[in-house]
Amino acid sequence: MAEPIASESPRRRGRRRAGADTRGALLEAARAEFGERGFDGATVRRIAERAGVDAAMVNHWFGGKEQLFVAALDFPIDIATILDRVLPGPPEELGARIIRTFLGVWDATGGAPLGTLIRSVASHETAAGMMREFVGTALAQRLVRPVAPDRHELRAALCGSQIIGLGMIRYVLRLEPIASAGHDEVVSATAPTLQRYLTGPLD
Amino acid sequence: MAEPIASESPRRRGRRRAGADTRGALLEAARAEFGERGFDGATVRRIAERAGVDAAMVNHWFGGKEQLFVAALDFPIDIATILDRVLPGPPEELGARIIRTFLGVWDATGGAPLGTLIRSVASHETAAGMMREFVGTALAQRLVRPVAPDRHELRAALCGSQIIGLGMIRYVLRLEPIASAGHDEVVSATAPTLQRYLTGPLD
Numbered sequence: 001m002a003e004p005i006a007s008e009s010p011r012r013r014g015r016r017r018a019g020a021d022t023r024g025a026l027l028e029a030a031r032a033e034f035g036e037r038g039f040d041g042a043t044v045r046r047i048a049e050r051a052g053v054d055a056a057m058v059n060h061w062f063g064g065k066e067q068l069f070v071a072a073l074d075f076p077i078d079i080a081t082i083l084d085r086v087l088p089g090p091p092e093e094l095g096a097r098i099i100r101t102f103l104g105v106w107d108a109t110g111g112a113p114l115g116t117l118i119r120s121v122a123s124h125e126t127a128a129g130m131m132r133e134f135v136g137t138a139l140a141q142r143l144v145r146p147v148a149p150d151r152h153e154l155r156a157a158l159c160g161s162q163i164i165g166l167g168m169i170r171y172v173l174r175l176e177p178i179a180s181a182g183h184d185e186v187v188s189a190t191a192p193t194l195q196r197y198l199t200g201p202l203d
Numbered sequence: 204m205a206e207p208i209a210s211e212s213p214r215r216r217g218r219r220r221a222g223a224d225t226r227g228a229l230l231e232a233a234r235a236e237f238g239e240r241g242f243d244g245a246t247v248r249r250i251a252e253r254a255g256v257d258a259a260m261v262n263h264w265f266g267g268k269e270q271l272f273v274a275a276l277d278f279p280i281d282i283a284t285i286l287d288r289v290l291p292g293p294p295e296e297l298g299a300r301i302i303r304t305f306l307g308v309w310d311a312t313g314g315a316p317l318g319t320l321i322r323s324v325a326s327h328e329t330a331a332g333m334m335r336e337f338v339g340t341a342l343a344q345r346l347v348r349p350v351a352p353d354r355h356e357l358r359a360a361l362c363g364s365q366i367i368g369l370g371m372i373r374y375v376l377r378l379e380p381i382a383s384a385g386h387d388e389v390v391s392a393t394a395p396t397l398q399r400y401l402t403g404p405l406d
Contacts, residue, residue: 119325122318122375132378155371158392165368170362172325175335178360188406189361192230193396203391 095194111171298397313372
């Protein structure tokens with residue numbers, strides 16, 4: 001990890017932001033910018049301007065635009081870590097690795113943050129736009145396209161539907177027997193669905 | 204349909220409720236009662252008491268406790284109608300009929316009410332409890348158990364996960380290509396998932 005960069009832009013109020021202030025201001029600015037312009041339209045320069053900090057702070061605190069975007073979604077894990085966990089291994093078991101990673105990540109949070117996320121996605125067009133970008137860009141381009149170039153956007157959206165729905169049932173509705181089921185049982189039941197959406201015939 | 208019953212209980216304020224008032228008061232009382240006690244614990248008598256009307260009004264306006272419960276969920280269609288649409292036909296096409304009915308019902312609303320429903324389920328334990336009852340009782344007992352007595356609660360929860368997730372992607376996130384896809388395309392892609400959850404092997 002790089003050391004914090006000392007040359008932050010001065011704030012309007014005339015003092016330097018502490019590190020946590022900079023990070024928080026960037027997250028807030030990113031949510032506004034991505035919400036208004038979408039992932040492709042948003043620029044790191046404009047997000048930094050809105051936050052009143054130097055653009056280098058985005059790379060320093062987040063590593064880049066994509067990581068800032070995912071951080072702004074308030075996911076408990078960043079996409080680079082997700083990809084590191086699910087990509088290695090046989091393509092025909094990708095569905096199982098996705099479900100297992102999903103359960104590991106959200107079980108560790110107790111599930112409450114997923115409720116917050118889904119509520120904001122259902123309430124605010126900003127959050128909905130960010131989630132759309134996450135599934136449509138990050139998932140479709142980075143995760144699905146390499147294993148299934150054919151119809152990768154439809155495949156990613158279908159995977160998204162099963163994953164989001166599983167999250168609703170297990171963590172938000174807490175509906176039994178899925179709420180308390182072990183990972184092996186959930187993977188056995190749902191991984192074949194994801195695998196078909198990823199690499200199987202769709203009609 | 205029966206004519207409106209004239210002998211409503213007098214309200215505290217000393218005038219009779221108009222029909223729409225009675226119906227609205229029952230819905231409000233039902234949401235509170237089902238939220239506190241769940242579907243099985245709630246009684247028609249107590250709901251009517253909370254609404255300040257005669258218990259006969261529940262049957263008159265809704266046809267019974269189950270229909271009142273579904274009305275209180277603010278679904279655009281009642282469960283009796285859903286069952287009438289999806290049950291007749293070959294069991295091996297039940298998954299396709301469920302998806303087709305789901306799309307028909309929610310497309311007709313433009314999808315916005317599903318956003319409201321999901322938001323309230325993610326925000327209020329009351330609404331979450333009602334939705335749990337809907338999937339766990341109505342779906343599991345009435346729709347799934349007749350075709351799959353084995354593990355019908357798990358099968359219903361799995362179906363619920365794919366259906367709710369599909370609703371999130373199509374109507375709340377409005378993610379393409381699923382948001383604008385024709386019914387045939389969505390049915391081809393997702394009905395095999397439901398069919399496996401209903402009647403296929405789960406491990």
